[in-house]
């Protein structure tokens with residue numbers, strides 16, 4: 561059996577989307593969203609006009625780019641956007657000018673400590689132009705020469721686009737899954753996020769759901785601010801858990817970044833899923849945040865949003881460079897990310913508070929839940945079941961019981977379903993936040 565079937569599918573989507581030049585607005589975003597719509601036909605693509613005020617922000621102009629390069633006096637291209645879209649600083653204003661080395665040098669970005677990598681640089685809110693170049697190539701430039709810089713871009717009134725998919729469940733309480741679609745050719749940060757979210761969305765659509773799922777594909781920061789500004793009261797009323805899906809495709813670490821509260825249902829389910837289902841994982845602090853949880857967990861919004869990642873943004877050397885490419889991620893890494901998110905969502909779906917029906921232990925043998933013969937070795941098999949039942953006091957939820965009896969919550973899902981079907985426990989709903 562193929563162990564990484566979903567991982568391979570996710571990898572193939574990433575490979576398809578990788579060459580597209582995305583930014584927080586523009587054609588690259590629309591092409592990416594159209595691809596998602598082809599895969600998830602109920603998804604809705606939304607447009608918000610440049611200049612729209614959202615809280616303390618304004619939707620910026622739309623940016624598009626056709627080409628960009630630096631040429632020497634022999635007409636040889638030093639860097640070319642067509643070879644790697646990281647070469648042009650995101651949101652660069654158009655330019656076509658012969659410049660001295662010293663002027664060019666002020667607009668160049670390179671990483672001396674990673675001399676072969678092209679950095680990823682943007683300037684969304686400060687109009688300028690620039691090129692990103694490997695440090696080794698930068699060192700070959702001749703200080704006495706002039707260079708032609710050409711950026712064929714447009715920055716004008718247009719739209720910010722995002723996509724939203726709501727998958728209704730039996731209950732109207734919602735799980736929010738948010739991911740971003742605004743980076744150019746970068747793999748772990750960024751395409752692993754939307755592509756794992758796409759696989760999760762397909763899985764959710766097929767399953768028997770308790771909760772309603774709201775899955776959004778937005779440009780980072782400005783997109784979450786736009787989305788929150790349009791849906792704040794609904795989100796505050798309905799969302800009981802949620803995740804920012806990002807950096808989830810490499811094969812190195814697992815990481816967990818808590819919500820500001822640190823003990824929401826999302827946090828509890830994440831910690832519980834990771835503890836029992838991956839070899840090890842790193843717990844970060846909310847102070848290490850860096851994606852849309854900054855907005856979702858901000859005061860006045862205060863949603864229960866955290867993150868489960870593989871190698872976290874800012875924490876791996878390939879991050880935001882040309883080295884975060886298709887080789888940095890793998891179908892195995894993506895599969896691991898997909899699996900752990902799936903397990904976390906399963907835990908949330910089954911996180912009921914259970915209460916035993918009878919005083920004292922039920923006679924388990926009657927239900928074929930207990931070995932017929934009482935031999936000391938047999939006891940271990942029923943231990944989890946007896947311990948689980950012992951904590952079904954109408955106060956503990958599944959996650960708490962898992963912590964108390966030290967059993968994988970995924971195993972308790974199966975166990976509790978069995979006991980529920982046998983009418984030995986009842987489910988109690990309580991306010992979940």
Ligand code: ZN
Pocket residue numbers: 743749750873880
């Ligand atoms: Zn990023």
